[in-house]
Amino acid sequence: MDFSHFSLEEVNALNRNTLMESLGIECVELGKDYLKFSMPVDHRTHQPMGILHGGASAALIETVGSFGSFLMAQGTDERPVGLSVHAEHLKAVRNGYVVATGTLLHAGGSTHVWEVNIHETSTEQLVCTGRLTIMRIKKQV
Numbered sequence: 001m002d003f004s005h006f007s008l009e010e011v012n013a014l015n016r017n018t019l020m021e022s023l024g025i026e027c028v029e030l031g032k033d034y035l036k037f038s039m040p041v042d043h044r045t046h047q048p049m050g051i052l053h054g055g056a057s058a059a060l061i062e063t064v065g066s067f068g069s070f071l072m073a074q075g076t077d078e079r080p081v082g083l084s085v086h087a088e089h090l091k092a093v094r095n096g097y098v099v100a101t102g103t104l105l106h107a108g109g110s111t112h113v114w115e116v117n118i119h120e121t122s123t124e125q126l127v128c129t130g131r132l133t134i135m136r137i138k139k140q141v
Contacts, residue, residue, distance in 0.1 A: 001072050001104065003030040011067060023056060025063055028099065035071075037064050038099045038121070051092040057118055057128045058087045064102035065114030065132035072104075072112070073136065080112065080134045087130040097121040098128075110136055 011027040020026075023044055029036035037060060039045060045056040062085045069080035098118050106113040111133060118128040 001068075001107075002032050003035055003068070003071055004032055006030050006071055011071075014067075019059060020063055023059060025060060027067065033103060035064055035068050035102045036099055037067070037102075038097050040097055041093045041095050051094055052098065052127070054087060054089050054128075057089060057098075058085050058130070060098070060100045060118060061085055061087055061102075061114075061116040061128075061130035061132055064100045064116045065112070065134060068102055068104060068114060069112045069134040069136070072107075077139050078136045079139050080136055083111070083133040083135050085130065085132050087128055089128050091120070091125055091127040093120050093127050102132075105131075112136065 008027050015021045024040040026038055028038045039060050041052045045053055047053040062082055066080060066082060073080055099121050100116050100118045102114050102116040105115050114132045116130045117126060120127050
């Protein structure tokens with residue numbers, strides 16, 4: 001799937017009044033076979049110990065994969081819904097930004113499986129890796 005023909009403005013406009021907007025998540029790049037989203041590491045995404053909250057990372061993973069499946073469903077009678085999200089937290093981040101890159105691992109008849117890797121932007125170190133499974137269902141009229 002080539003995501004590069006969608007505009008960042010179109011994708012980011014869909015974030016208004018959502019969890020993504022509350023967490024500061026934005027789409028920053030749409031490539032031939034990948035999507036990239038950024039998220040700040042600040043008071044919105046911290047846990048009480050002042051580091052990136054694992055739930056914020058999981059929300060970022062689900063956002064990236066869900067948007068990928070949503071864009072793939074354009075022009076069809078399908079819509080994607082999340083089935084499961086899994087995250088392995090590898091490194092703490094205190095502030096700055098993280099960027100998540102999602103690639104489609106599997107496109108089956110009724111499911112998509114996405115791999116999403118989250119890197120700290122200042123060091124480019126991998127801080128979290130995750131998978132998201134999406135079910136493709138028929139749109140309700």
